[in-house]
Amino acid sequence: MDPEDGSGWADVSDRSHRIDDEMDRIVERLRDLAHTQRRFQDLLDAVMSVGRDLELPVVLRRVITTAMGLVDARYGALGVLS
Incomplete structure (x- = not known):
């Protein structure tokens, strides 16, 4: 990294981004x-x-x-076939 031409700072900035x-992807996965x-x-439960x-x-x-709670449904029904 040459402080005179500033070229090294671009590499550091790119790595930082x-x-x-990657951290954002890890946080989203968590x-x-x-x-x-x-x-x-x-x-x-x-x-x-x-x-x-x-x-x-x-x-x-x-x-x-x-079942309603598991899928965040307001209404639920159950059909029974004889």
């Missing part, structure tokens, strides 16, 4: 992983809650409300 870009972990925990009660109407309502 590449490092910043956010995605944290979101996925929360979703898995929600799914595990849902599975555990469904098995708490053995009365069919209660279990079915819990299945619907849990």
